[in-house]
Amino acid sequence: MTQTGTPTPEQRQKIVLAYSGGLDTSIILKWLAEERGYDVVAFTADLGQGDEVEEARVKALNTGAVSAYALDLREEFVRDYVFPMFRASALYEGYYLLGTSIARPLIAKKMVEIAEKEGAVAVAHGATGKGNDQVRFEMTAYALKPDIVTVAPWRDWDFQGRADLEAYAREHGIPVPTTKKDPWSTDANMLHISYEGGILEDPWAEPPAHMWKLTVPVEQAPDEAEYVEVEFEQGDPVAINGERLSPAALLTKANEIGGRNGVGRLDLVENRFVGMKSRGVYETPGGTLLYHARRAVESITLDREVLHQRDALGPKYAELVYNGFWFAPEREALQVYLDFVASSVTGVARLKLYKGNVITVGRRAPRSLYDKDLVSFEAGGDYNQHDAGAFIKLNALRMRVQARVDAKAEKQG
Numbered sequence: 001m002t003q004t005g006t007p008t009p010e011q012r013q014k015i016v017l018a019y020s021g022g023l024d025t026s027i028i029l030k031w032l033a034e035e036r037g038y039d040v041v042a043f044t045a046d047l048g049q050g051d052e053v054e055e056a057r058v059k060a061l062n063t064g065a066v067s068a069y070a071l072d073l074r075e076e077f078v079r080d081y082v083f084p085m086f087r088a089s090a091l092y093e094g095y096y097l098l099g100t101s102i103a104r105p106l107i108a109k110k111m112v113e114i115a116e117k118e119g120a121v122a123v124a125h126g127a128t129g130k131g132n133d134q135v136r137f138e139m140t141a142y143a144l145k146p147d148i149v150t151v152a153p154w155r156d157w158d159f160q161g162r163a164d165l166e167a168y169a170r171e172h173g174i175p176v177p178t179t180k181k182d183p184w185s186t187d188a189n190m191l192h193i194s195y196e197g198g199i200l201e202d203p204w205a206e207p208p209a210h211m212w213k214l215t216v217p218v219e220q221a222p223d224e225a226e227y228v229e230v231e232f233e234q235g236d237p238v239a240i241n242g243e244r245l246s247p248a249a250l251l252t253k254a255n256e257i258g259g260r261n262g263v264g265r266l267d268l269v270e271n272r273f274v275g276m277k278s279r280g281v282y283e284t285p286g287g288t289l290l291y292h293a294r295r296a297v298e299s300i301t302l303d304r305e306v307l308h309q310r311d312a313l314g315p316k317y318a319e320l321v322y323n324g325f326w327f328a329p330e331r332e333a334l335q336v337y338l339d340f341v342a343s344s345v346t347g348v349a350r351l352k353l354y355k356g357n358v359i360t361v362g363r364r365a366p367r368s369l370y371d372k373d374l375v376s377f378e379a380g381g382d383y384n385q386h387d388a389g390a391f392i393k394l395n396a397l398r399m400r401v402q403a404r405v406d407a408k409a410e411k412q413g
Contacts, residue, residue, distance in 0.1 A: 013039065014039045019060050023162070030168075040060075088313070088317040088334070090321060108125075108138075111125075112144045213283065215259045215262050215265055228289070229242065229351075230254075251290075266282040301369060
């Protein structure tokens with residue numbers, strides 16, 4: 001006899017779980033099946049994690065998933081998410097290149113597509129109730145399928161922390177990847193690796209030397225500088241050192257070059273959308289390299305006011321991505337403008353990499369706004385230096401008026 005509230009096999013409904021193969025999502029998969037009575041369809045997005053993707057798919061099936069998807073999304077990720085974000089020159093709170101944030105809308109989009117294909121009634125994720133990812137996953141799901149049910153086990157179950165999860169894993173024969181040697185959580189994709197939790201929750205503690213995966217320590221970086229040239233066409237990088245590459249291959253190449261020179265480490269205490277501060281440690285070697293290359297080409301291809309306006313909008317755009325509003329109309333509207341601005345960013349940047357530093361040493365463009373004759377200290381060009389006096393007086397007029405008013409008031413007072 002079936003107990004009340006426990007569905008029979010014929011009554012069980014499907015749920016699509018964003019599955020990484022890590023401790024949290026492995027427990028969640030089993031919990032959704034055992035405690036909530038769902039048939040779990042696992043979905044692992046291949047965003048450049050390598051062998052981990054297939055390992056996760058197999059582990060999902062072994063843990064009880066009725067089916068498991070592992071989709072290669074590398075080109076789509078870089079082409080349709082990373083590069084559009086790069087065109088906005090987006091940095092969250094002045095530093096963070098949004099490696100985790102920009103992956104979430106794509107993962108959630110695919111979750112919804114799989115849910116529709118499988119006839120699933122719900123989607124689930126492994127984000128905690130304190131983090132930003134819960135917002136990003138669910139905001140995207142609702143934007144694309146308003147009637148979808150979202151399940152966030154970390155907000156529903158009675159587990160209090162990693163110790164409870166590890167005990168549940170041992171009870172159900174689920175391998176536990178977290179060890180005392182590496183007591184932190186990681187998230188990896190083609191753009192970056194993030195590290196948080198565990199010993200990193202102390203903002204005074206330096207990250208362990210063995211933690212880093214993509215970048216060499218600056219102390220071990222080569223003693224000789226490495227030069228690299230990055231070519232852009234209409235806002236997107238298309239070649240490195242003269243070799244044209246697909247978006248994913250180009251970012252992979254940039255990661256290799258930046259990583260071996262110790263480029264792209266970041267240790268940041270950031271403001272989460274949900275209202276608390278958290279510490280995130282990041283490796284973004286290729287993204288850091290491309291960011292500096294882009295700024296170099298933009299410096300000679302973008303009009304002053306256009307560049308300044310773009311830079312004023314960049315933080316807002318970054319905030320929208322960070323907070324989970326990728327599919328919101330305001331982000332999409334901003335993208336149209338930013339893509340128009342980026343359409344003139346065609347040229348080549350030459351960078352010098354040395355022990356964690358990215359130094360711009362050259363830039364050129366077929367439609368450069370830099371006019372050597374105009375700016376030269378030598379005579380020539382269309383600029384009449386005598387015009388500067390009137391220009392300065394006109395711009396100083398309001399301050400001169402204010403000074404006179406202040407002086408008059410001081411005499412009367």
